[in-house]
Amino acid sequence: MEPTAHSQQKTSTPPSTETAEDLAFKLNAALRNGNKRDVLELLEKGADVNSKAESGWTPLQSAVQANDEDLVRLLLDKGACPHARKDNGGTAFTEAAIVGNVNVLELLLDCGLNINDHDNNGFTAFMEAAWYGKEEALKFLYSKGANVNLRREVSEEKLKLHQGGETALMDACRRGHFSVVKILVQEMGADVNICDNKDRNALIHALREGCAKKRYESAVSIGHFLLGCGADVNSKDECGKTALIQAVEMQSLDLVKALLEKGEIDIDDADEEGNTALMVAVEKNDYNIAKLLCEEKARTDVGNLIAVANRNRAHDMSRLLQQYDAKFVSETLKDWEPNSKRWSDQLKNLYKMYRPMIGKLKIFQCIQQRIWNTSQGGIYLGLHGGTEVAVRISCSTEGDNEKRFFEQCGNCEHLLKLFQFEKARGYMYFCFPLWERNLEEHLQEPEDQMDYKDALRMIFQAVRELHSLGFALQDLHPSNFFIDLRGKIYLTDFDNKRELIEGKEELVNADLEALSRLVLYVLARGRKPLQQVSPADLAADSPDYKEALDLVSCLASHDEWGLEGLSKHPYFWSKQTRFKFLKSIWNKIKDLRNRKAVFQASNATESSPYPRWTKEIDKDVLNIMENPRKGKPFKYSDDVTDLLRLIRNLDEHPDSRISNRIGDHAEYFLKLFPALTIYVYNSLRQNPKYSHFADIQDPSL
Structure with missing residues (x-):
């Protein structure tokens, strides 16, 4: 028996009211939760298998991130595009390397992806595997032809800032993945002396993170390994710090010894702030490292080492330095005059006082140095590398968002730009050009x-x-x-x-x-x-x-x-631009009827501000204009179009009698008829046919 129309209507599924955007959001959520039933149901409802959610994530990329091989296969069977990119240029393939799933990598590679393809920041799948320490994925990608020594490609804009150029080995060193470092060098032939665009090699990348407690041991192990593989000990970071200075900052006596034993390092090399390895050791009050450096003939006449030791109340350090001919030098600061006039006294006080440096920043958080209060805390004076700055302090957890915003202001002329920033003890110090x-x-x-x-x-x-x-x-x-x-x-x-x-x-x-x-x-x-x-x-x-x-x-x-x-x-127009605008209208609107129509249409909402202008203008000027020496007499009416005609004729056919009487034409007419410019301007704007005549940029700006 055939069902009736009524029974068909009763049992049919009501049409979905969900938008494509709703379905895309739910599909991505279901995939990340690994809920296959919901995924199938959403696809049946019409969810686009290639839709994009927040930040450009596709369903396939979400399935890969969820590390669900079955869902990845399902989506590929449903037509998911393996080449689709997120907003940052990442693909499902680079995401699979982050997860470390070899089966998914192979599945995607079979779809025709380029193994050395990279995202907008230059990261390849091989680099991602190294960064996240995914050894099996790394070995698989290498077996399929991944370029071990490929350097990170970046945009031309970033290249100008010397960003990019890092290799997978540098990534593994920076993240402290010692086993990955060994695989890259010993099994894959990674070059330990390739440098990035800031001239940093793998050794520098390993040691620059070594001060962090959780990275200390791995950084020391990687450092020793790279030294044994012939790493260049004279490479420096972007602040001019050598591997030796970094090892001293880490307070690793063993690593300092290993570097000195290479016999290739300049023990007195200094960073861009003039700090040598010995100066850093004294500042950190590391007696054993300072003793070793002194024994290895480090200079003791560079920097006021005794003063630093005394400030730290490090009497043993002071005696050690004196044994190696270090002398106390009474500090006399050179005369210094700030650029700022308003903050001059406070800046001079800051310059003279001793303050522990936060990177290159000298700051004293006290009321005398505070220049502004905000709901987020005070703004303080500071000296960053000698430059006068205003400093805002944020917690590191909030500071990253702040930093992103202020970096966006970098190309804007009238938004306050970030000059530099420093990080210390869970805080970010944002330095801005100082204002008055x-x-x-x-x-x-x-x-x-x-x-x-x-x-x-x-x-x-x-x-x-x-x-x-x-x-x-x-x-x-x-x-x-x-x-x-x-x-x-x-x-x-x-x-x-x-x-x-x-x-x-x-x-x-x-x-x-x-x-x-x-x-x-x-x-x-x-x-x-x-x-x-x-x-x-x-x-x-x-x-x-x-x-x-x-x-x-x-x-x-x-x-x-x-x-x-x-x-x-x-x-915003200058006086001359306003007058030039007024005298040009008569010529621009060719037909007399059109001229009158423009202002008659405007009169519906605003009448002419000068309905009797012929009575306001100088009588002699009007008489001369109505009775020209050469040409026929003409009677001007009180219509605003005739006023514009007079201004145009007066300026294009100058008469010395008028100039002698009224002086500068622009000065005279704009003062006599101050509301004329805005009246004509608005009349034109309200007329679609002639509104473009009102769109003027003052050439003097």
Whole structure:
């Protein structure tokens, strides 16, 4: 018996309301949980086997990460693309090397992947296996032709910063995988003396991580092994530290002995800060290493070794050094004058005092050295390699996100850039170029000589740059804009109030509204608090008054031209650009009826600001223009198009009688008709046919 239409409707599965994005998210989650039943069900519902979840992860890559060979085979059978890449350029193949699953690697390799293919950071599957210590995967990839000595390929931009060039051996050394290091060198012939783009060899990579307690033993073992394999002991890291200096920093007496026994090392070689191996040993109060270095004829006349030993209360060390002719030298600091005028006294005090160095950073966290308070803590003065900086301190767990944000600001002209950073004892020290004052402080200065138009131009660009990075600030307060010695303005977000825009237009609109208040605050010279200032506080006699009012209105109403378009607003135009704009309109709009139509359409919302302009202009000027020496008489009407015609004719057919009477044409007309520019500008903008005539970039900017 055939089922009825009613029974068919009752038993059928209702159509899914889930979006493709929902299905992709659930599919990736099911794969990472190894839930085959849910995977099959989602695929039957129409989940795209090649969809991408967060950070570009495909279902196949998620299955590989879950180390589920059956699910990998299932997805490949369903048409999953083995060549698909995550946002960082990684593939399922490189992910399989991280997991170390040889069967999956072989399965993917049979799909035609290039064994030496790499992600955006230059990592190949072979390098990933070395980094994560996956020995079987490493051996398999080597047997299939992986290039053992391949150096990490990076973009041209990173290459300029000397990044990249590392090998699988360097990765294994850095991560402390001693057994992998031995396999790479002894079984696969890895070259121990290849250098990366910072001229560091495998030995340097091994020792640079050796100070960490959990890596100490493996670093010592790898160091001894590489020395036995002929590693170059004179290679240095990016800070100029030799293997000997690094071994002293690790406080490994055995490794120091092994390096000195090579007889190829300069015992007095110094890093970029001038520190020798002996100086490091004395600073760390390692008597045995210092004694060995002295016995091996290390110089004791470099650095004030006795003073350092005395500061550490290391009397045995002091006597040892004296036995090898070290002398106490009374420290006399050379005269030093900071660039900063405002912070000069505090910087001089910091320069003179002794402080333990944090990398290249000298800082003293005390109220006298604090220059600003934020909700995230204080900002302090510092000297980084002798350069005056402002220092913000964050916990390392939060600092990585901060560092990523500030690094994104590196190519922006008016976002505060990260100068350098240091890490120590679970904290990150972010160093920024030192500023003199913030905008709020600057406007309170009685001698303030700020070019307000130029200041707002920089503020606008700063906000545009922040938006271009995908963030809205929601805190465009004048205290967040800093001014350096040259008067350049920078925006920063030390309070972490930025939010990702990601299509949230309301965040951009909120920034535009905040910017409208900030414009009023700046133009009102900061005489009122930000939240109390209003258009009534602007000087009505200012030559930019009408333009400023219009700019504030456009920002507050989320003008359709956006911040990019408003950065070209007539407020920012010079006097000559405004006058040139007015006199060009008559020629640009060719037909007389069209000229009148442009302004008549505008009159529906805003009437001409000068309906009787012929009565306001100098009578003699109007008479001369209506009765030219050469040409027919012409009667100008009070229509705004005739005013524009007069401005155009006056400038294109100069008459000395007029020039002698009114002087500079631009000065005269802009002062007499201050609302004309913005009226003409808005009239054009409201007309789709002629709006492009309003899109002007002042050539003087």
